Amino acid sequence: MFDYDLNDDQRELGATARRVFEQAGGLALARELFETRAYFSRALWRTMIELDWAGLAVPEAYGGSGGGILDLYAVCLESGRAVVSSPLIPSSVVAAHVLVGAAEGNQRVAELLGRLASGASIVAPALLEPGGVWDERGVETRLERSGGTAKVTGTKVLVPFADVADRLLATVRDRDGVSIVLVDPAATGVSITPTDNLASLPLCAVVMEGVEVDELVGRAGGGWPQLAPALARGAVLRAAETAGAGERILEMTVEYAKSRQQFGKAVGSYQAVQYLCTDIGIASHLTDLLARRAAWLIDTGRPHQRAAAAAKLHASRAAAHMTQRAHEVFAGLAFMMEHDLHLFTRHAKHWEHDLGDVRHHGEELVEALQREFVDGSQR
Amino acid sequence: MDLTFSSEQEEWRDEVRTFLTAELPADFDWNSEYDEDEEGWAFALDFTRKVAGRGWIGLTWPMEYGGLARPAIDRFILWEELIRANAPVVNHIGWGLAANALLAGGTHEQKLRFLPPIARMETFWAEGLTEPDAGSDLASLRTSADWTGEHWIVNGQKTFTTWGTHADVLYLAARTDPAQPKHRGISIFCLDLRAPGVSFSPLHNIAGGRQNHTYFDDVIVPADCLIGEVGHGWDYIMGSFYAGGPMGGMECEQENRLAELTRWCSTVGRYGRPLIEDPYVRERLAELAVMTEISRVLSYEGLSNFLHRRPPRFGGALNTVVSKEMRPQFSQTISEIVGPLSQVRGESPAAPMTGRPAEWFLRGINNHAGGTPQVKRMVMATRGLGLPR
Structure with missing residues (x-):
């Protein structure tokens, strides 16, 4: 029947989220994180992981619980209400969705997705560049492929959780167009610098100079x-x-x-x-x-x-x-x-x-x- | 959450669409602001009678009162399609406010007497609520109805009576007990506009329609034409605004205009490129698209609340505040996209989109009918948010 409201399960999830965020300290926690420049609360993120929220929208085949965006919606109403900073949206939603699309037949992507869904890994989407353009025209970071190796050179800005991530999911460009690669933040040629910002959020500048990456996530030029x-x-x-x-x-x-x-x-x-x-x-x-x-x-x-x-x-x-x-x-x-x-x-x-x-x-x-x-x- | 309609409901939508395609010329444009064009008026009456002939005017009313006893969601769908087709349905006061008041407060005899002719489009109704000194503060109305022991004698004046000279019956609010507090001394009547003592003087609105001053000079109203109980008029008036359930449709009108405008912007050039490639135009089109989506979600929310009997948030005022404030903003934004020629009317060959932006602009100024956005803001602030008066 026609109904604009979230269903009972989603409302219950929302009630849980409100309780969890309040118990974690609510606005007092947000204030403490801001004042100490702690960026985000690992303890709260662990709680969210224990509640299976890290894999909420990841299919069960990859270790998630196969929920939908409306389920996360109930959680995000509450994370906004309590001003929670967490990797939930960048890692568990944006990066996860890209990985889900590329995981079939790609063992390494599937494994990373599994770690992401279990909360063991954070994958940080590195998309925006200094030009501040969110669509594909803004991607200037270069991908150079020769022989068996692929190298990435460019600068990403406002990358959330880059300094605590296990992998960066970056948009890159070559003659095929825009593609997606996974970058190891510890790899040679990557430098990550937290960017001072109004909310003291974990937003970083990522400079990549000839960084070696594995094969593409998904199709060349299909990023x-x-x-x-x-x-x-x-x-x-x-x-x-x-x-x-x-x-x-x-x-x-x-x-x-x-x-x-x-x-x-x-x-x-x-x-x-x-x-x-x-x-x-x-x-x-x-x-x-x-x-x-x-x-x-x-x-x-x-x-x-x-x-x-x-x-x-x-x-x-x-x-x-x-x-x-x-x-x-x-x-x-x-x-x-x-x-x-x-x-x-x-x-x-x-x-x-x-x-x-x-x-x-x-x-x-x-x-x-x-x-x-x-x-x-x-x- | 489920924003889909059932297959039966989609079939019903198809039925309405098929009817509309058959009955309306392609690209039909109807001036919803009560155009006095004779041909247009005749067409609107004829068309509305055809809608009535299908039984769709009283779609949701009980069978015994001329209705088809269909669910509210069918009425919502009907109105989406009527508005999408820009269909010239008239007699809103009859099947809207008056019928709702009758259904809510009328006696069985009154419902039997007044509702079937409305459903058959045999009686045309006008609204008799607003007075020169009682607009937003409607409850301060002064038109009086005095009981003689036999019948009521009505004296006073109403204003902005849309289609008054076309109408047979007036949905009248009058003061029956001046000693009561102002909201409690009001009653609702069905007043025969052909009765001796009723007269009109014309008011021409800026969008091309005629409204009226309506005067009552010792007009006799029979006892059985007082709807429901004496002194309960205010409750019937307020209830009747929402009683019929949500109708939706504003998003359909906006969607039509947005589509027409987007296509027009793709065919017209400015600065040596198609207008659609002008960044300013794109930014303004995006604003229109957001407004259209807002209307859509408000319609759907209203429908959902009605179907599940959930009281709307914010005293029910948010939807009206937003819709009313958006109306002039929408047509103004179109005007800014179209540019200087948006002031040119349809008779001129220079008129863009056959002069529709100019007409939309004028019609867009009307966001006061049924209560000004400012009054609805006050309702939202006090009843909705609990702020002090």
């Missing part, structure tokens, strides 16, 4: 079609995190607007402030609806490009809009580090740009419109 659906999955889950964070921001802001008195009244009784609060609710709820539908389309194998791109484009805007609106209600109070809002604000800036920024998803959308309305096909 982008392998990656695009993985990016869509990751983007939808970032949108879920944004929506989850938005719910918490809304609660915090409304609570404050009800209690804070100025000119003898609660500030939440002023319509200017009410507009700010409703804006947060709208941005958050629409992000949730858009992303949930996109996740469902993905899980049911339906065309999802328009839905996923619209969800992430909206989520990117919402991430900035919701936090800005909240800052206006809290004014000076949340400009101070003691207040928790800045934790959301900082992470939201990452979510906004991660796995496709507004520019990227706008382009994805229009390409989909052209295919559908001008070329007459649908993807």
Whole structure:
């Protein structure tokens, strides 16, 4: 029967996630990680692994539990709500999806996928380059093949968890086009440098100079079609995190607007402030609806490009809009580090740009419109 | 989560589509803003009667009241298709607000008397809620209905009465007890617009339609034309806005415009290249695409909530706030893509897309009917978020 809600199992998974993230420390943990520049909590990641979340969307044949994006959706609403930094989206979703597509008949990829699904390994997608372009035009890192060896030279930026990863999953280009390779971060010629960033997230610059790599993951020149659906999955889950964070921001802001008195009244009784609060609710709820539908389309194998791109484009805007609106209600109070809002604000800036920024998803959308309305096909 | 329709529902959709293909010319364009064009009006009436002939006006109503007792989801599908085809269905007040109020509060006799003629498209209804001094604050309405012991005597004025001069019956809210608090002293009536003492003066809206001032000068209304119970009018009015279930469809209208615009942008040049390759145009098209997806998910969420009897979040106001605020924004964005010629109307050979962007722009200004977005924001803030009034 027609139903827009997550099912009982997914809601239960979400309730578990909320409890787990709260028990791990919730916003206090996020604050501690930020202040100590610890980047992420290994203890919490271990807990997530024990709950089988690292392999949640990996097929059972490769050691995962064969779940879908909607299952992870329930978790990501909560990881956004508690501002959790973890390898879940980059490794367990984006990298995992690319590996799943290449694992059949490729023993080494299948083994890596198994380690990823069990939580033993983190695979970091190394996609973005200094030009900041999320689509295949942004890939300038070179692949040189001669004889039996393949070497990679180029620079990747904002690579999540690169300094703790077992493998980097990198996009590279040669005359065939864009392909995907696995890079050993310990290999000669790789240098990894954490990048100072607003949220103190584990984002690294990766410079590769003549780094030897094994054979390609998937087909030569076929890298982008392998990656695009993985990016869509990751983007939808970032949108879920944004929506989850938005719910918490809304609660915090409304609570404050009800209690804070100025000119003898609660500030939440002023319509200017009410507009700010409703804006947060709208941005958050629409992000949730858009992303949930996109996740469902993905899980049911339906065309999802328009839905996923619209969800992430909206989520990117919402991430900035919701936090800005909240800052206006809290004014000076949340400009101070003691207040928790800045934790959301900082992470939201990452979510906004991660796995496709507004520019990227706008382009994805229009390409989909052209295919559908001008070329007459649908993807 | 499941956003699919059953095979029976898809068959129903096909049935509606087949009907629409047969009855409407290709590329049919209907001015939803109450166009007074005589030919268009005649076509709309004729078309609506054909819809009624299928029994689809009262699709979800009980059989005994002229309906087909079909589930709400079938009505949702019907409306998706009607709006996708830009179908000229009229008498919204009759089968919408009035029928919902009658179904909710009317006596069995009233339902038997008023609903079947609406289902058959034999009576045309206009709305008599808004007054010159009672718009957003509808409950402050002053039109009075006084009980003589035999019948009601109505005096006062309504405004923005769309299609008033075409209508047979007015869905009227009037004050029956001035001593009660303002929300409690209101009752709902079916008022015969041919009765002595009813008069109109024209109001022409900017989108080409006629609305009206409607005046009542000692108009006699029989006792059995008061719907339900005296003093309960406010509850019927509020209930009737949502009682019929979700209709969806805004996304279908937007999808149509987005498709037409995307194709147009692929055929027209500017700066020495197809418009579709202009980065500015692409960015704005993406905005339209996001708005369309938003309408789609709001429609589906509304349907899902209705089917599962889940109370909507935010006091039910989010959907209306977003849809209403989006409406002018959508047509404005089209205007910015099309550029200077978006102001040219259809009669001119220079008009892009036969002048539709200019008409869409004017129609897009109407986001007030049924309550302004500002009032809905206030509802969302107070009832939805619990902020103080």
